[in-house]
Amino acid sequence: MRRLGIAFLLLFFILIVWVQSWLFIPTPKINNTDITQYPVDTLDEQHLMLHKNFINKNEGGLWELYTEGSPFDIGYSTGVLAKELLDRHEEAYIKKITEKSPIKNKYAIRAIKSMYNRHLDNRILPEYCEEMYGLSKSANPKYNAYGSAYQRILNYHSLYDIERNFDEVEVNSSIGFVLTGNKTYESNILVGRNFEFEVHPDFQKEKLIHFVKPLEGFKFASITWGGFVGTVSGMNEMGLTVSTNPVESDIPTKATMPMSLITREILQYAMTVEEAFNIALTKEAYVSETILVASAFDSTAIIIEKTPDGIDSIQMRTNELIATNHLQTEKLRENRVYDPTYASYYKSIRIQELINNKEKFTVPDIASILRDTKGFENTTIGLGNKKSINSLNLHHSVIFKPNTREMWVSADHRQLDQFICYNLDSVFIQAYNYPPKPTLASSNKYIPRDHIKDSQEYRNYQSFQTFAQLIEDWTPDLPRFQDKELLHFRRLNPDSYLTYELLGDYFAKMNDWDMAQVYYKIALDKEVSTFEKRKAIENKYLMVSK
Template structure:
């Protein structure tokens, strides 16, 4: 009997050890096979240099410029192909990129002060975002890579400059996934026709994404003249190529509001990259919806689309599982906070919980009163 018990324990121990080895091997494979699809561009040999005119708070790089306006906003103008745009952004704003990254990492250090935990966080991010590169269009990877050439190596313990800049574009989505902790709570509205004083299309929003006062210090309005697609403007911060709020030359507007999401288990297309594609390549609500249907995201979002061509707005309700176009329940107006409104999501458990437990319906009701 003693011999049988001993052999059973030995077999159990061997099996347990084998499972641990397999688990470590599997995780190691996932970690070391992670591919952010780093572009192969070399820094251009252009003779352009940054011309800094201090008296005008103005910087030039070729046909591109960055200006600090009297309003306190940075105004960026870039043109060319994706890599050229990214390289120009990096050359014009290297100091701002360093500042933005520093305050972001400092904020993380306040939450996670231990270096060992930070290393674990890097390990986790590599695993989580191991397929992020394949979910971002080559055009936007090229632009991010161009920017990364001017980024500091001070934070290489997190990843290469390109890997870090690409990962930062998914940070907004992770903030949305943390909505239960009140990190995100945006509101927006649109009126037109009989609901607008002069019947024109009126759209307003607030953007609630807080990473500290220092991070919000350098707000930027970026004006893009891409080689492909429409010219557009968007509001964000230095280094952010995704779109949180923007408008293109056809009069199409894009704003985003978080919705209730399950904790994601892996990356897909960051919401701000999806909305960048919409703003750059869509002129109508139908075109915007078609782009949204093509992309898989890893968090849930309401995307308010305004269209001068259509003379109205609609909300694209996007989740990892489905994409729905909501055109409203009342004529000539839409209100959007942080819950879904369409019939297709009316029985969705996460959406129902969000309506029960968050302040989203209260903000919705307050906007209804004000309008």
């Protein structure tokens, strides 16, 4: 009996140690923290400097951040200089975590996240752990109930993978394509890229362009947000670009190295597409993702498809390469069949159609594709449709020209405003100026705003979004909308299936089955954004038809 008691106590002690090992992650050991001794110089309201690092907000509304030094130096400087963004985005992350969690208690959420992400730090390169640790020094202590600052920053990178790959991947609007050879002038490589990641309604509106000069590897630029070390879109000083797109994934049982950090490693250490593939090959993934890589050194591009079960690639056989949100290699896509009812497949066909419509492309021509809101053969499918290349609610849009180390970044989350140009060679030279210039952009090479931004159609769409929310939130205890108000709503976005689905929902709430049936039928005659959404509307139609 005594031996049994001792064995039980020993087992209990082991359990406590095991639980503590993933509830309380040890922080990296940093040998040099001199950066923490430097004060922050306020050059003006939105222009700060810390030692050799600085941040400013340009006239287009883009945040420009330059950091250099050791991983800890880069992380610490990022956190201090971009604290305003870090705080807002951490609040958005916490809200999203709480919203998705089956348990709302913050300590329970910490336990669940800690168990899922247990030993995540052991699966990440030490230098990125050190950078996150430096970043965590500026994290808001009011969220400590969800974990230590360092642990939360680690978990946010895992959350990015989970949120992107399990939350309606089919309607994700991240796309990328590469043109080269006789499809461009002087055979330059041109890369077009739209990226969507919606954590919070205001999240899409803030973009941070992070220019990094690390101690090891290549200098690079990454289009990102506060509190994020990984890369989703970027280019390095050698003219290698990366962009990632989520693919539908099975639910994993544990976290491994986040995909965004695999992409960051590629951006920081690869010069050729082969080097990029080899980096991805050596890493374990727990979600599926496609990585579009273009290289000025190789004058080519590659799509790396990586899943928890394997890796494959698509080489550039012609002068174009297109990546959306579905697997294309026979090896990895298995028995999945895609057709135009799937938004991802629909968008890939539309991109190909637009590429085929023009013999040669310039940078503004690439922007016109990224801004496209039409359907097949220029049909109108309603503004905001997730089958559009531009669904008018993206985090960023960027055009890379690797041969000249130039990139153009959208100033507006709807991609209709100007694209601001940055030349990496020029940026890293300017970074040594003191005081830093008000902007690192090449002011004479911007792409003008799209004409649709000033159109009545666009103004109608803005009104539609407000009105749509009112109809969606309507309940029978509220006053009914007048007929003329509903007619006005239809005219705001007449080609969108969503207009008629919402009207069908409105009349269904009033038990007016005949009118609900009419509107659901009209919605089904429009270009519905996804296969699952069409099935949902069909079910509604059948319900009101009984």
